[in-house]
Structures are given as C-alpha cells and as structure tokens.
C-alpha cells in the first residue's frame with residue numbers, strides 16, 4: 229500500500245527535504261528508511277509531475293509549517309508544498325501545473341493577513357519573498373517585484389530623493405500583498421490607498437499565462453487584482469508612481485480625554501480639509517493602570533507644506549510636547565525598530581485577532597463610544613486606531629469603502645497573551661465575528677479584508693457595491709475559471 233503524505237511526513241521527522249531542478253535533496257538527518265518510504269509515497273508521485281523550476285520547492289513540514297500560519301496565529305492550513313520562485317517563469321510553470329490538476333494555489337507576501345487568507349490546505353503556496361528586484365521604469369515610476377517589503381522600496385526610491393506616496397505604518401509587509409489588499413497609510417487621507425498608486429501590473433493568470441494590465445489595458449483584470457485578495461491572478465510586477473521627498477517634516481501630537489470624542493472627530497475634519505498633503509495618525513489609547521478602564525485620544529499629525537500650519541489655531545486641543553523636525557525617511561521608519569524588537573523578543577508570535585474597518589463619519593461617534601464602553605469591542609486591545617479618510621481621494625478597484633465622503637478608519641489592535649486558541653483568544657474572535665462585523669456592515673461600513681474574519685455570502689453583498697461585486701465575479705470567471713486561486717480568502 230502506498231504511504232500517504234501524512235505518513236511520510238511523520239516518518240521524515242526533523243529531516244530537511246526539498247526539490248530543486250527536478251532533483252530531491254535530503255538533509256543529513258534523513259535515514260534510509262525515510263528515503264525508501266518517500267520513494268513510494270503518493271506525495272512523490274505528485275511531485276514527480278512538477279515541472280523543473282529555477283527556484284526551490286519546499287516540502288518538509290519544518291519549512292512548510294511556517295506557511296500554515298500568519299499574523300493572526302488562529303488559522304492553520306498546511307500546504308502540500310511551497311515554491312520559492314527565482315523568476316516569473318517559475319510562477320507560470322506552477323500555475324500551469326495547478327490549473328491542469330485543479331490544485332489550489334495561493335501567493336503570499338509576508339503573511340500579514342490575520343485570518344488564514346494566505347494559506348491553503350492540500351495546495352501550493354508561492355512565497356514571493358525570493359523576488360526582490362526594483363528598477364526605475366521612468367523618472368518617477370518604479371517597477372517592483374512583489375516580494376519587496378516597503379522598507380526596501382523606500383531605501384531604493386530615497387536614493388533618487390523620491391518616495392512612495394502611501395506606505396503602511398510599519399513598512400515590513402510586501403508590495404504584492406499591499407497591491408492585493410488595498411493598503412492604507414497615514415497619507416491615505418490625501419492620496420488614497422497603496423493600490424491606487426499602481427499604474428501597471430504584470431500578472432500570471434491561473435492557467436500560467438503572463439500578461440500586463442493597467443487602467444486602460446485589460447482594465448477588468450487590473451481593477452479586480454487591486455484590492456482583490458489574489459482572486460484573479462498572481463502579481464509578479466508592480467509599476468508604481470513616486471513623489472519628490474519633502475526636505476523635512478514636522479510632527480506634532482495632541483491629546484484629548486476619552487470623553488472629548490466630538491472635539492476629536494471635529495478636529496480630524498479640520499486638519500483633513502486644511503492640510504492638503506500630510507500624514508494623520510489618530511489613536512484611542514487605554515489609560516495606564518490603575519485607571520485602565522478609560523481611554524484618551526492621541527493624535528499625531530505630520531506635515532511639510534508649512535512649518536506653522538493654519539489649522540493649529542482652529543483645533544480644540546493644545547499641542548502636547550514640542551514639534552519634532554525630522555526627515556521623511558526617519559518618519560517613515562518610525563515603527564521599524566519596534567517591529568524588529570518584537571520579532572526578536574517573540575511577541576509577534578502572540579495571536580493578533582485585529583479588526584480593521586471603515587465607517588461613514590456620521591456613525592463614528594457612536595462606535596467611538598462603543599469601543600470605549602463595551603468590553604467586547606476593546607477586549608485585548610490597549611490601542612485602537614481612529615483616523616480620517618475621504619472617499620474622493622480613492623480610485624475604484626476592489627478595495628471597498630463606505631459611500632460617504634467623510635470616513636473614519638478604525639483598527640482594533642487585539643493581542644492575545646494567553647496562548648493560541650486560549651479561551652481569551654476564542655472570545656476575541658467571537659466578539660469580532662458575532663458583535664462587531666454585523667454592526668459595522670449594518671452601519672454602512674466596510675471591513676478591511678486582511679484584518680477581518682471571513683465574511684458570509686450575505687455579508688459579502690453588504691461589503692461590495694453592486695457594481696464592484698458584479699465586475700469582480702465576471703473577472704473571476706474569466707481569469708480563474710477553475711477557481712484554484714487563493715481559495716481561503718473566502719470571497720467566492
């Protein structure tokens with residue numbers, strides 16, 4: 229009887245096995261019995277059919293287990309194998325193979341999504357982190373590989389005194405991932421999402437064909453790929469606009485009592501209207517013990533057009549502390565050290581059942597109060613984001629915002645310190661799933677797909693505008709007719 233993959237994996241124990249250039253390589257720990265078992269396993273039969281890659285296919289559980297995980301540390305789906313591609317052609321070959329055999333296939337950036345969206349059971353994952361080339365396509369456009377993280381992009385563009393207009397708050401997630409989810413940063417209130425900066429994409433389709441698309445060429449594919457959670461193709465190049473870096477930037481902080489929600493929200497509107505270029509980061513922060521049941525608002529505004537902006541005299545809160553004058557590069561890296569420290573001390577391994585969502589500004593006060601008052605809304609979170617966005621700054625694609633012009637972006641940074649799947653972890657997941665997501669959608673809000681539990685069919689109808697849903701479905705049928713791509717994002 230043939231050994232199953234599970235039997236083989238059990239046998240292989242701590243062994244290292246990988247496939248490169250059509251040959252199997254075993255680590256020193258692999259004994260003769262394991263090699264014999266592997267030679268007759270169903271896994272080997274499948275792998276024997278794989279095309280030759282320039283990159284590497286990982287099949288050892290010690291290596292593939294990290295792909296059965298993500299920032300949420302809640303969902304765990306083990307793939308059959310992981311391709312670390314050397315080039316686009318490797319991705320085309322694996323897609324062609326998976327298409328022919330109807331095997332699920334997903335591409336992964338850094339696994340920053342928190343609810344299993346980058347994972348796939350009994351399928352293949354493509355790890356984009358081996359693709360990291362950047363080049364100037366023109367004086368202002370860069371062509372980026374999907375596996376570059378935003379820190380690497382900034383390090384590249386800053387050499388030409390240019391910057392990506394929108395970057396994530398912590399610049400450690402991938403270019404391909406952000407194009408696929410939308411991506412919001414502190415400058416989004418003026419320039420929209422990260423996906424909105426993209427001018428052209430190179431995409432490997434489900435059947436392995438490679439194509440280029442933009443707003444004017446194969447726009448159905450382009451618009452379904454941006455914010456589309458990997459549903460219509462695998463992004464292999466991102467061509468994106470950049471801006472001149474400001475010579476220096478000024479950062480100011482303002483504090484509000486938790487009860488001053490009206491003033492806080494009004495001030496966000498004033499700054500958003502007056503500061504046509506800048507960065508706004510607003511948070512609700514739990515007050516330290518012994519008073520840790522109450523909250524304060526902390527508003528960080530970074531600006532560069534005027535050293536003394538007009539809105540300073542119009543907002544209600546006095547500035548707390550001195551103005552910080554620093555370079556844009558330092559500002560963009562404001563969370564980088566903290567992130568690497570968290571990697572080093574292992575706290576990134578704590579489960580992160582984050583919930584990120586967008587509400588019409590008219591609903592924001594009600595939710596801001598709920599977040600302070602209801603334990604189910606703030607359980608596990610010492611920080612919650614409340615930052616402003618305006619709809620007119622965004623372009624149409626699959627990243628969905630509420631229909632109102634003025635929008636508040638909420639993010640509940642829940643962290644579990646009692647272990648994966650502990651009662652507290654399960655409770656936080658249930659609060660997100662049962663209380664908050666339905667309330668957000670009922671209030672005309674939308675969720676941020678990588679930081680939201682998967683939606684039901686009815687919730688997907690609420691999340692997507694009717695036109696976006698229809699266009700997305702058509703594109704899915706056309707470009708992934710066998711439905712093999714990124715099945716675990718739960719969108720189709």
Ligand SMILES: Cc1cc2nc3c(=O)[nH]c(=O)nc-3n(C[C@H](O)[C@H](O)[C@H](O)COP(=O)(O)OP(=O)(O)OC[C@H]3O[C@@H](n4cnc5c(N)ncnc54)[C@H](O)[C@@H]3O)c2cc1C
Pocket residue numbers: 299334335336337338339340341342345346356374395396397398400401402403404405406408409410411412413457458459461462463464567678679714717
């Ligand atoms: C430390 C940290 C900071 C974050 N900061 C922000 C922030 O400031 N703003 C914000 O908006 N979000 C932020 N996020 C949230 C979110 O995780 C990411 O926006 C998103 O998941 C992209 O991260 P990633 O590159 O790891 O992509 P992944 O999580 O690996 O992938 C996200 C989705 O895109 C698909 N995908 C990835 N690459 C490709 C590709 N090349 N082609 C096709 N599909 C692909 C995946 O299958 C998955 O469905 C952050 C997450 C973390 C962990």
